Amino acid sequence: xxxxxxxxxxxxxxxxxxxxxxxxxxxxxxxxxxxxxxxxxxxxxxxxxxxxxxxxxxxxxxxxxxxxxxxxxxxxxxxxxxxxxxxxxxxxxxxxxxxxxxxxxxxxxxxxxxxxxxxxxxxxxxxxxxxxxxxxxxxxxxxxxxxxxxxxxxxxxxxxxxxxxxxxxxxxxxxxxxxxxxxxxxxxxxxxxxxxxxxxxxxxxxxxxxxxxxxxxxxxxxxxxxxxxxxxxxxxxxxxxxxxxxxxxxxxxxxxxxxxxxxxxxxxxxxxxxxxxxxxxxxxxxxxxxxxxxxxxxxxxxxxxxxxxxxxxxxxxxxxxxxxxxxxxxxxxxxxxxxxxxxxxxxxxxxxxxxxxxxxxxxxxxxxxxxxxxxxxxxxxxxxxxxxxxxxxxxxxxxxxxxxxxxxxxxxxxxxxxxxxxxxxxxxxxxxxxxxxxxxxxxxxxxxxxxxxxxxxxxxxxxxxxxxxxxxxxxxxxxxxxxxxxxxxxxxxxxxxxxxxxxxxxxxxxxxxxxxxxxxxxxxxxxxxxxxxxxxxxxxxxxx
Amino acid sequence: xxxxxxxxxxxxxxxxxxxxxxxxxxxxxxxxxxxxxxxxxxxxxxxxxxxxxxxxxxxxxxxxxxxxxxxxxxxxxxxxxxxxxxxxxxxxxxxxxxxxxxxxxxxxxxxxxxxxxxxxxxxxxxxxxxxxxxxxxxxxxxxxxxxxxxxxxxxxxxxxxxxxxxxxxxxxxxxxxxxxxxxxxxxxxxxxxxxxxxxxxxxxxxxxxxxxxxxxxxxxxx
Amino acid sequence: xxxxxxxxxxxxxxxxxxxxxxxxxxxxxxxxxxxxxxxxxxxxxxxxxxxxxxxxxxxxxxxxxxxxxxxxxxxxxxxxxxxxxxxxxxxxxxxxxxxx
Numbered sequence: 001x002x003x004x005x006x007x008x009x010x011x012x013x014x015x016x017x018x019x020x021x022x023x024x025x026x027x028x029x030x031x032x033x034x035x036x037x038x039x040x041x042x043x044x045x046x047x048x049x050x051x052x053x054x055x056x057x058x059x060x061x062x063x064x065x066x067x068x069x070x071x072x073x074x075x076x077x078x079x080x081x082x083x084x085x086x087x088x089x090x091x092x093x094x095x096x097x098x099x100x101x102x103x104x105x106x107x108x109x110x111x112x113x114x115x116x117x118x119x120x121x122x123x124x125x126x127x128x129x130x131x132x133x134x135x136x137x138x139x140x141x142x143x144x145x146x147x148x149x150x151x152x153x154x155x156x157x158x159x160x161x162x163x164x165x166x167x168x169x170x171x172x173x174x175x176x177x178x179x180x181x182x183x184x185x186x187x188x189x190x191x192x193x194x195x196x197x198x199x200x201x202x203x204x205x206x207x208x209x210x211x212x213x214x215x216x217x218x219x220x221x222x223x224x225x226x227x228x229x230x231x232x233x234x235x236x237x238x239x240x241x242x243x244x245x246x247x248x249x250x251x252x253x254x255x256x257x258x259x260x261x262x263x264x265x266x267x268x269x270x271x272x273x274x275x276x277x278x279x280x281x282x283x284x285x286x287x288x289x290x291x292x293x294x295x296x297x298x299x300x301x302x303x304x305x306x307x308x309x310x311x312x313x314x315x316x317x318x319x320x321x322x323x324x325x326x327x328x329x330x331x332x333x334x335x336x337x338x339x340x341x342x343x344x345x346x347x348x349x350x351x352x353x354x355x356x357x358x359x360x361x362x363x364x365x366x367x368x369x370x371x372x373x374x375x376x377x378x379x380x381x382x383x384x385x386x387x388x389x390x391x392x393x394x395x396x397x398x399x400x401x402x403x404x405x406x407x408x409x410x411x412x413x414x415x416x417x418x419x420x421x422x423x424x425x426x427x428x429x430x431x432x433x434x435x436x437x438x439x440x441x442x443x444x445x446x447x448x449x450x451x452x453x454x455x456x457x458x459x460x461x462x463x464x465x466x467x468x469x470x471x472x473x474x475x476x477x478x479x480x481x482x483x484x485x486x487x488x489x490x491x492x493x494x495x496x497x498x499x500x501x502x503x504x505x506x507x508x509x510x511x512x513x514x515x516x517x518x519x520x521x522x523x524x525x526x527x528x529x530x531x532x533x534x535x536x537x538x539x540x541x542x543x544x
Numbered sequence: 545x546x547x548x549x550x551x552x553x554x555x556x557x558x559x560x561x562x563x564x565x566x567x568x569x570x571x572x573x574x575x576x577x578x579x580x581x582x583x584x585x586x587x588x589x590x591x592x593x594x595x596x597x598x599x600x601x602x603x604x605x606x607x608x609x610x611x612x613x614x615x616x617x618x619x620x621x622x623x624x625x626x627x628x629x630x631x632x633x634x635x636x637x638x639x640x641x642x643x644x645x646x647x648x649x650x651x652x653x654x655x656x657x658x659x660x661x662x663x664x665x666x667x668x669x670x671x672x673x674x675x676x677x678x679x680x681x682x683x684x685x686x687x688x689x690x691x692x693x694x695x696x697x698x699x700x701x702x703x704x705x706x707x708x709x710x711x712x713x714x715x716x717x718x719x720x721x722x723x724x725x726x727x728x729x730x731x732x733x734x735x736x737x738x739x740x741x742x743x744x745x746x747x748x749x750x751x752x753x754x755x756x757x758x759x760x761x762x763x764x765x766x
Numbered sequence: 767x768x769x770x771x772x773x774x775x776x777x778x779x780x781x782x783x784x785x786x787x788x789x790x791x792x793x794x795x796x797x798x799x800x801x802x803x804x805x806x807x808x809x810x811x812x813x814x815x816x817x818x819x820x821x822x823x824x825x826x827x828x829x830x831x832x833x834x835x836x837x838x839x840x841x842x843x844x845x846x847x848x849x850x851x852x853x854x855x856x857x858x859x860x861x862x863x864x865x866x
Binding site for chain 2: 178216249253
Binding site for chain 3: 570573574577578580581582583584585588589591592595596599600601614618621622625626628629631632633636639640742743746747749750753754756757758761762763
């Protein structure tokens with residue numbers, strides 16, 4: 001029997017949404033679930049800002065004549081990247097679904113440091129305000145990668161303001177990661193051994209490791225960049241004896257692991273969705289858990305593959321290339337294990353599962369094209385072309401954003417206490433899938449044919465494919481709007497959700513009310529079964 | 545075993561989401577070390593940049609090393625080590641619930657930190673007078689090393705400046721501890737902030753333990 | 767209790783060791799030992815840091831997980847160093863690689 005008391009607040013009458021009212025109860029909350037919603041709201045807002053820049057870019061690329069001045073175009077792709085990477089994708093799943101679900105999934109009442117959790121949101125907002133000021137005051141044109149010496153010496157845009165915004169937002173990421181690591185280490189309920197943790201938690205643990213260990217190096221890089229921009233001492237300027245490649249080393253030491261921050265949480269969601277909608281335990285649980293950590297660790301050893309043509313030594317490049325091949329292995333293991341999970345499972349096609357199918361296909365394409373890029377001989381030809389852009393949009397949008405939407409739909413009943421309209425959701429998922437592929441598949445071809453990235457214009461021979469891509473983008477944009485509308489509608493007017501509409505396993509579904517009370521549980525949970533024990537309680541899934 | 549048999553005394557320092565003080569303390573300690581790990585990587589980036597440039601420009605580095613004030617650097621190292629001792633003793637006093645020694649040791653740590661910053665200021669002033677502060681006012685006697693020397697001095701100021709900034713933050717945190725201790729907030733049962741800020745202070749000392757030989761001692765032309 | 771109370775004399779002993787090592791490192795730096803100057807200085811610095819970590823920061827008495835966290839931070843910094851320096855170190859192996 002647990003030695004903890006049921007806390008007086010653990011009544012059934014109120015849930016975390018109704019426990020208190022008023023703006024102060026939201027802005028000064030320490031409840032991880034409310035903080036998750038604060039993040040959800042702000043992250044969605046930034047998605048729109050980043051998306052608006054994408055729309056403008058695609059409009060410009062409808063024809064080689066363009067619409068915007070070339071300098072303006074440079075600002076558009078820079079701000080699109082900065083907002084989408086640092087203010088949307090990096091926080092997305094961890095700060096919303098991770099914040100909301102990790103405590104109930106491990107049987108805890110809150111994260112280890114609730115006030116630091118709230119602080120991380122305020123820091124994120126502060127960083128966002130700085131980034132938005134850079135936009136409002138005229139933008140930045142260096143690319144989201146801030147390469148020196150252009151960013152340090154030659155650019156006439158608001159580099160320092162944007163860099164400060166990213167610097168500040170980085171601390172939000174560090175604090176979130178720190179909170180997750182400590183929570184998962186110290187606050188698991190009795191019986192919740194590491195080997196029983198949902199893979200969602202394992203994935204976020206691996207992500208948190210990266211957030212804590214990589215982000216500080218970005219911070220010092222931007223700090224040095226800012227000082228260089230002011231003092232011009234030459235740390236990254238070849239004219240003054242500095243090395244621009246040093247900037248790239250320091251920048252990518254963070255930014256490569258950062259791309260794993262931008263996929264591991266998606267994979268974490270995937271395991272939950274596939275297990276539930278196949279009514280089966282994840283095949284090879286241990287392998288999937290280990291792969292999450294392996295991706296996080298190996299991801300720190302490959303950053304030089306962004307420097308293949310930058311002047312890095314051939315020998316270092318070979319090492320980075322080889323390890324980049326290695327890091328594909330755990331990702332592949334996960335895809336194989338998800339597929340094996342579905343084999344002889346009892347599959348149903350609710351919206352979250354549709355997003356999961358999308359993820360598997362699109363992430364696989366994105367991941368495989370990553371291997372092409374890791375191959376130096378190919379990279380020399382396709383680096384800095386649209387091939388790279390297609391690759392990372394396949395993994396980040398076709399992968400991560402799909403998983404994000406799948407997760408939002410899956411846990412929407414848990415978070416809101418209501419059900420979303422399934423037909424509209426399925427329709428939106430299909431529109432998004434079609435729109436996405438029409439936008440980005442032509443970009444693989446464009447890149448292979450030689451169209452450079454970050455160019456406001458292009459040769460006439462690329463015209464048709466660009467038109468296709470822009471057409472796809474408009475479909476994709478429309479597709480993203482649909483869930484915004486019906487989810488907002490369902491939040492207020494959707495039918496009330498039962499306790500466990502998906503009959504999913506997991507403490508958050510089985511032992512935490514829907515929606516949860518402030519401290520997540522009525523009775524402190526004690527865990528006695530492994531994760532994904534679908535066969536244990538359901539009618540026999542496949543062999544009966 | 546009925547609920548009423550379970551200890552009903554939840555200590556006031558025990559936050560609601562923790563089960564017991566042991567769990568809370570382990571979480572605090574791990575949390576602070578995770579934060580210190582981020583600080584290692586933060587400073588590490590600059591140490592990396594510094595290592596590359598001093599290897600590449602060893603001629604300029606040897607030339608600039610004569611301007612590093614080993615005396616002040618050495619005294620400052622001693623001062624910080626003393627402050628680490630007083631901090632460790634302060635944490636021990638907190639652990640034993642000894643309020644007066646705790647406060648005095650914290651004040652002593654603060655004073656030693658102030659001495660360090662004062663001596664740093666003297667050093668920086670020296671550099672300023674010699675026109676070795678990077679920026680428009682920079683001048684270097686050996687013209688062939690001018691650019692490289694400015695780069696190396698930039699790294700010197702960036703690294704020691706960031707370290708000094710961390711010390712100033714630490715001084716602020718220690719001041720907060722002194723106020724809290726004076727108001728009887730700590731006891732032998734709960735003194736976590738003293739423990740945690742102690743860890744932070746020791747870490748700042750460790751950064752200096754590496755900065756001192758790297759910047760002041762190695763490569764000196766004697 | 768998080769850890770047993772450390773006797774004052776342990777702290778003082780560590781303090782004296784740190785001061786001694788500081789004096790040593792200054793002394794050694796005045797000798798002409800070529801490359802070994804760097805090795806000696808860094809070794810002494812590592813020993814000093816370990817004394818602070820193990821005794822002043824109580825890691826010697828801490829849980830295994832704490833020890834792992836401590837090592838992880840330094841290990842990750844080592845990754846940054848080793849891989850970045852390996853690039854610069856190997857630049858000269860092919861013509862035109864070094865700019866310095």
